[in-house]
Amino acid sequence: MNKRKVFFTMAPIALATLVLLGSGPNPANAKVSKDKNHNGIPDSWELRYHLSIYRNLANTDPDRDGLTVKQEFYLGLNPVKADTDQDGIKDGNEDLDHDKLTNLQEYLVHTNPLNPDSDRDGIKDRNEDLDRDNLNNYQEFVIHTSPLKADSDGDGMKDGDEDFDKDRLSNSQEFSIGSNPIDSDSDDDGIMDFDEDDDGDKISNGREFVLKEDPKNPDTDHDGVLDGDEDNDHDGINDGEQNDGEHDD
Numbered sequence: 001m002n003k004r005k006v007f008f009t010m011a012p013i014a015l016a017t018l019v020l021l022g023s024g025p026n027p028a029n030a031k032v033s034k035d036k037n038h039n040g041i042p043d044s045w046e047l048r049y050h051l052s053i054y055r056n057l058a059n060t061d062p063d064r065d066g067l068t069v070k071q072e073f074y075l076g077l078n079p080v081k082a083d084t085d086q087d088g089i090k091d092g093n094e095d096l097d098h099d100k101l102t103n104l105q106e107y108l109v110h111t112n113p114l115n116p117d118s119d120r121d122g123i124k125d126r127n128e129d130l131d132r133d134n135l136n137n138y139q140e141f142v143i144h145t146s147p148l149k150a151d152s153d154g155d156g157m158k159d160g161d162e163d164f165d166k167d168r169l170s171n172s173q174e175f176s177i178g179s180n181p182i183d184s185d186s187d188d189d190g191i192m193d194f195d196e197d198d199d200g201d202k203i204s205n206g207r208e209f210v211l212k213e214d215p216k217n218p219d220t221d222h223d224g225v226l227d228g229d230e231d232n233d234h235d236g237i238n239d240g241e242q243n244d245g246e247h248d249d
Contacts, residue, residue: 041073049080066092066104075103075113100126100138109137109147134160134172143171143181168194168206177205177215202228202240211239 034043039058046053051062051069058070065072065082072079077091084091092104099116101109111118111125118125126138133150135143145152145159152159160172167174167184179193180186186193194206201208201218208215213227220227228240 039070041070045073049078051079063091065090067107071103071107097125099124101141105137105141111137131159133158135175139171139175165193167192169209173209179205199227201226202238207239207242 035041036043036053037056039056041058043053046057051057059068061068063078063080063082067075067077067079069079072091075091075096078084082090085094087094093102095102096113097106097116099106101111101113103113106113106118106125109125109128109130111128116124116126119128127136129136130147131150133140133145135145135147137147140147140159143159143164150158153162161170163170164182165174165180165184169177169179169181171181174181174186174193177193177198179196184192187196195204197204198215199208199218203211203213205215208220208227211227211232213220218226221230226240228238230239231237232239
């Protein structure tokens, strides 16, 4: 497979799905001295943006950028201007900590939009697998599944084990070899992703997964023999000469 389509685009998450309306990183200078409406935001900050200090507007989104007033306060953004830095990207879709998750997506998965490794465990927020479904947070947003629910559609199968494009490769398998889980022929060459032979070892990607071999390594066990020339089931037929689905046991 020579060419891969660039498909890892970050889709905006609807504000209606946002569950952490009032949470987020709290800046060191966010000490609240005067707060007449008791919403955790200083009156001086609200007055600066012509917001009411009597009505609680903390969980509203007056500029329609996907972030609430309180979230914009925590992030140091303008709550009445959808694109604070005027770079053409709405504040909710910005990635302030450069971890490939938007500010809005970070709030959805309970991470800090200002820290790429919110829990300081050495794993970037985008690579965390919060629901243990074999897809990381970033991958779940790419294919529009829930990073907080292992089985987003409730069909009894984990999101990573689903096969959204019906090409006989699971979503997690497709991500592992760099193909598109929502396009059965990722590079549009007329060959299904399952049937591609990315490492040129005479075995298709799909069959390599069946045989527990590496579709990106032509000699998985490093014995000097191509995977396709191996005879793992000792039936006298090289693995590369067998049809997909045969002699799998």
